[in-house]
Amino acid sequence: MTSIPRPVAMLLIALVVLLALFPSCGGLVFPAKHAFLMQKLAGIMILAMMAMSLDLLVGVTGLVSLGHAAFFGLGGYALAILSPEYEAANIWIVLPAALAIVAAAALLVGFLSIRTSGIYFIMVTLAFGQMGYYLFNDSRAAGGSDGLSIMETPAIEIAGRTLLKLADSDSFYYLVLALFVGTYALLRMVLNSPFGQVVRAIGVNENRVRGLGFDPVRYKLAAFTLGCTLAGLAGFLAAAQYGFVNPTMLSWHHSGEALMMVILGGMGTLFGPAIGAFVFELARFGFESTTDHWQLLMGGLVVTIVLVLPRGLAGLLLDLARRGGKQP
Amino acid sequence: MSVWFILIQVLNGIQYGLLLFLVASGLTLIFGLMGIINLAHGSFYMLGAYLAYWLTGATGSFALAIVLAIPLAAVVGLVLEAGLLRTLYRRSHLDQVLLTYGLILIFNEGQRLLWGGDVHSVAIPELLTGSVRLTETLSYPVYRLWVSLVCLALAGAMYLVIQRTRFGMLIRAGACDRDMVAALGIDVKLLFAAVFAAGTVLAAVSGAIAAPLSSVGPGMGDTVLILCFVVVVIGGVGNIKGTFFGALLIGLADTFGKVLIPDLASFMVYAVMAAVLLWKPRGLFA
Numbered sequence: 001m002t003s004i005p006r007p008v009a010m011l012l013i014a015l016v017v018l019l020a021l022f023p024s025c026g027g028l029v030f031p032a033k034h035a036f037l038m039q040k041l042a043g044i045m046i047l048a049m050m051a052m053s054l055d056l057l058v059g060v061t062g063l064v065s066l067g068h069a070a071f072f073g074l075g076g077y078a079l080a081i082l083s084p085e086y087e088a089a090n091i092w093i094v095l096p097a098a099l100a101i102v103a104a105a106a107l108l109v110g111f112l113s114i115r116t117s118g119i120y121f122i123m124v125t126l127a128f129g130q131m132g133y134y135l136f137n138d139s140r141a142a143g144g145s146d147g148l149s150i151m152e153t154p155a156i157e158i159a160g161r162t163l164l165k166l167a168d169s170d171s172f173y174y175l176v177l178a179l180f181v182g183t184y185a186l187l188r189m190v191l192n193s194p195f196g197q198v199v200r201a202i203g204v205n206e207n208r209v210r211g212l213g214f215d216p217v218r219y220k221l222a223a224f225t226l227g228c229t230l231a232g233l234a235g236f237l238a239a240a241q242y243g244f245v246n247p248t249m250l251s252w253h254h255s256g257e258a259l260m261m262v263i264l265g266g267m268g269t270l271f272g273p274a275i276g277a278f279v280f281e282l283a284r285f286g287f288e289s290t291t292d293h294w295q296l297l298m299g300g301l302v303v304t305i306v307l308v309l310p311r312g313l314a315g316l317l318l319d320l321a322r323r324g325g326k327q328p
Numbered sequence: 329m330s331v332w333f334i335l336i337q338v339l340n341g342i343q344y345g346l347l348l349f350l351v352a353s354g355l356t357l358i359f360g361l362m363g364i365i366n367l368a369h370g371s372f373y374m375l376g377a378y379l380a381y382w383l384t385g386a387t388g389s390f391a392l393a394i395v396l397a398i399p400l401a402a403v404v405g406l407v408l409e410a411g412l413l414r415t416l417y418r419r420s421h422l423d424q425v426l427l428t429y430g431l432i433l434i435f436n437e438g439q440r441l442l443w444g445g446d447v448h449s450v451a452i453p454e455l456l457t458g459s460v461r462l463t464e465t466l467s468y469p470v471y472r473l474w475v476s477l478v479c480l481a482l483a484g485a486m487y488l489v490i491q492r493t494r495f496g497m498l499i500r501a502g503a504c505d506r507d508m509v510a511a512l513g514i515d516v517k518l519l520f521a522a523v524f525a526a527g528t529v530l531a532a533v534s535g536a537i538a539a540p541l542s543s544v545g546p547g548m549g550d551t552v553l554i555l556c557f558v559v560v561v562i563g564g565v566g567n568i569k570g571t572f573f574g575a576l577l578i579g580l581a582d583t584f585g586k587v588l589i590p591d592l593a594s595f596m597v598y599a600v601m602a603a604v605l606l607w608k609p610r611g612l613f614a
Contacts, residue, residue, distance in 0.1 A: 112606055264426065295440075298430075306426050
């Protein structure tokens with residue numbers, strides 16, 4: 001996790017620029033599907049935020065969580081439950097409240113789970129995630145398996161003036177893009193801070209960190225809570241995008257997919273899992289629209305990437321950049 | 329709630345637990361010996377159920393279907409081990425997780441291609457159709473008793489093989505230190521292939537004998553996979569004895585959860601697992 005080589009950084013910036021240009025120029029390339037693709041891309045950016053937040057746990061700190069979707073879903077449910085029935089919620093209240101709820105849940109789950117390690121940690125987080133899933137799935141107050149709908153998506157207002165309506169697809173797209181880039185910047189900043197250095201060291205060798213006089217449990221708990229809260233933010237956005245929430249947002253399938261995006265993209269690199277989210281979702285979308293038997297192609301792609309690219313897509317990019325840099 | 333009713337639920341819980349043990353034992357053996365986290369294990373269970381459905385239809389005999397399903401499942405296991413998993417023994421657990429996740433997708437699609445998306449049922453073989461009368465109104469199906477007995481017999485056989493045979497000794501030694509076993513001149517590759525195939529067959533046989541009890545349909549492997557991981561982790565990974573008791577605990581918790589608090593039955597299983605792991609972070613029998 002040293003600095004990103006220049007060619008890779010350039011590529012990432014170019015991709016973000018492309019994303020930023022899509023609402024205005026995408027219509028020229030895909031005239032028939034522009035609106036649909038914008039929604040799709042916004043959805044993928046939200047998943048990429050979730051994947052990056054999971055990378056903080058899995059790739060950096062070494063906490064392989066199979067319950068990450070529970071915090072994603074909790075963020076979404078918080079918006080749905082806190083929204084008044086027939087009017088838009090005040091985002092300055094709902095968003096901090098949702099994040100606080102997710103952070104509190106993450107602190108509790110993290111506090112209990114971090115005592116275990118390895119495959120046991122995976123399973124404890126799975127257990128808590130599934131408990132969350134069934135809690136919402138079986139409770140009538142939260143709409144059961146049908147979920148809840150959000151009648152009015154919140155708008156961003158300052159002093160009575162509406163700045164940004166989340167229901168408007170262009171505004172929503174740019175907001176998600178800004179938060180997507182912001183999440184990356186925030187995580188990168190955290191990792192470069194003294195706190196992040198300890199967390200990264202825990203991922204490499206926990207015993208040595210303890211030997212140096214740090215208490216790994218506290219650092220792991222802080223990283224776990226931060227990662228889960230960011231997943232909650234992503235879930236909040238997903239709920240705002242589709243206007244409804246349902247228990248599948250919390251299911252282990254969803255946690256598993258996020259984990260696959262992280263591994264596929266390249267753990268511990270932050271940008272890798274974001275790329276993983278795009279490749280995973282776009283491949284699925286591409287396969288789904290060409291054949292009925294898309295799972296076969298998707299499974300084949302996943303298996304091939306594991307066999308050919310041991311460090312994921314990010315590993316491939318970093319290797320290419322290094323090789324390119326060595327040439328005269 | 330009468331005593332008989334509770335007895336029936338206990339029998340159901342034990343039967344379910346024994347079935348879970350049979351599936352989970354393969355998972356824990358493979359993890360213990362080779363260090364492979366195999367997400368596709370639930371797919372082997374599904375494969376067994378579909379083979380039972382298909383072969384019963386083709387041959388007209390459930391018994392013959394099971395006999396034929398065993399070598400087919402073994403071949404699937406051997407091919408996967410030699411073709412894919414063998415390259416991953418030295419890689420991280422997460423690479424194995426990703427690869428076997430890809431396998432789940434392929435198995436699910438293969439199932440849809442071969443047998444379609446419908447839900448099927450398999451008839452209980454005629455010999456085992458009856459039920460044992462307990463009281464005026466309550467009775468217990470013979471087939472469930474038979475399933476329990478088969479599972480118990482296989483569990484006993486597994487115990488004997490692992491504790492009393494040379495092959496079992498190699499498995500136990502390999503789980504402790506596979507490099508040392510290899511250094512002693514044992515062909516570890518062959519051992520791994522054999523254990524992986526055995527795990528595949530165990531899961532497939534479980535799926536096959538469970539087919540008449542539940543419906544055979546898409547996605548049936550996923551539920552079983554997660555419950556098996558729960559069982560394996562509760563018992564302590566790689567520990568067959570722990571897996572046995574973990575499976576009974578989960579079988580009973582699930583059955584009684586469904587009877588007593590239907591709304592929270594699924595919640596119960598995970599609450600039990602969380603409680604066990606918070607109390608003993610490395611499983612009950614670590």
